Amino acid sequence: MRVRLTPRGSANRLVGLVAEADGGVALKIMVTAAAEQGKANDALIALLARTWHLTKSDISIVTGASDRRKTVHVAGTAAQLLPALAASVAGLGAP
Amino acid sequence: MAGTFASLIVSGIVFHGSHVVLSSTRLRGNLRDQLGERGYLALYSVVSLATFAWFVTAYIHAPLLVLWHPPAWMVYVPLVIMPVASILLIAGYSTPNPTAVGMERVAGDDDPAPGILRVTRHPIMWAIGLWALSHIGPNGDLASLVFFASLALLALGGTVLIDRKKRLALGSNWSRLAEVTSNVPFLAIIAGRTRLRPHEIGLLRLVAGLLLYAVLLLAHPIYTGYPIVIP
Numbered sequence: 299m300r301v302r303l304t305p306r307g308s309a310n311r312l313v314g315l316v317a318e319a320d321g322g323v324a325l326k327i328m329v330t331a332a333a334e335q336g337k338a339n340d341a342l343i344a345l346l347a348r349t350w351h352l353t354k355s356d357i358s359i360v361t362g363a364s365d366r367r368k369t370v371h372v373a374g375t376a377a378q379l380l381p382a383l384a385a386s387v388a389g390l391g392a393p
Numbered sequence: 394m395a396g397t398f399a400s401l402i403v404s405g406i407v408f409h410g411s412h413v414v415l416s417s418t419r420l421r422g423n424l425r426d427q428l429g430e431r432g433y434l435a436l437y438s439v440v441s442l443a444t445f446a447w448f449v450t451a452y453i454h455a456p457l458l459v460l461w462h463p464p465a466w467m468v469y470v471p472l473v474i475m476p477v478a479s480i481l482l483i484a485g486y487s488t489p490n491p492t493a494v495g496m497e498r499v500a501g502d503d504d505p506a507p508g509i510l511r512v513t514r515h516p517i518m519w520a521i522g523l524w525a526l527s528h529i530g531p532n533g534d535l536a537s538l539v540f541f542a543s544l545a546l547l548a549l550g551g552t553v554l555i556d557r558k559k560r561l562a563l564g565s566n567w568s569r570l571a572e573v574t575s576n577v578p579f580l581a582i583i584a585g586r587t588r589l590r591p592h593e594i595g596l597l598r599l600v601a602g603l604l605l606y607a608v609l610l611l612a613h614p615i616y617t618g619y620p621i622v623i624p
Contacts, residue, residue, distance in 0.1 A: 308453065348459070351622065
């Protein structure tokens with residue numbers, strides 16, 4: 299899953315979907331933690347784990363650990379994860 | 394801008410402290426003597442709103458420090474409790490209440506506690522308390538624990554402080570009221586001291602309460618950034 303993370307944000311929250319330059323779509327997420335010593339990444343993982351009722355070990359950052367644009371791997375089957383993903387994106391509104 | 398736990402704690406102490414000190418200590422009487430009833434209430438409202446806005450802002454900006462991993466089923470706790478809290482809030486605001494500020498005269502009515510007051514004489518306080526309590530478990534982080542637990546304590550502890558003040562202010566009308574009501578919801582009904590009369594609450598209040606619940610639930614991802622994923 300593609301994520302665009304804003305560190306030092308005004309809240310810890312899912313913001314919505316954003317269009318990427320290559321035509322893809324990313325989930326925009328904001329955390330209050332600063333992008334230092336992996337704090338923002340830890341907050342991102344904690345936020346997603348709570349939202350989708352997973353443990354922290356289910357979520358890992360595959361690429362972009364030190365970048366705003368990240369690829370996040372979520373452990374589980376598509377059948378388990380897609381409804382949770384759809385439900386969380388549906389409530390956020392259009393990009 | 395990212396906030397700190399220190400600003401959350403300080404804003405919490407100022408909000409809760411000013412709320413209790415202005416309403417339940419000798420300062421209340423002194424201020425009322427100097428400013429008059431209206432002046433005192435205006436001051437209390439302004440201080441409460443400003444300090445509460447500060448507390449909410451500090452909570453939103455606070456770091457995310459996970460204390461426990463909420464199991465998936467915990468989402469159902471607020472999902473089940475919030476309809477009750479929403480109905481208590483709507484019915485509470487639309488029913489004259491002898492325990493409310495400036496409403497002491499209602500205690501002399503033929504029936505001092507109709508409608509939702511048969512359930513609890515503090516419907517608004519219980520609405521706030523249930524909202525706060527039900528949100529502690531499913532969040533599981535330090536800032537949410539501080540925010541929701543302290544608000545639950547203020548709302549539910551506040552019912553005891555209000556009762557103490559009203560016992561003095563209402564005199565014999567207090568005993569009349571206390572006889573047919575309870576602080577804890579449904580206790581007076583269970584004890585047989587009053588009866589639940591749903592028609593007094595009315596369909597309109599129930600529907601309005603459930604409508605409020607639906608709006609709070611559907612808009613939750615927008616105003617909190619936290620989508621509710623039902624397992």
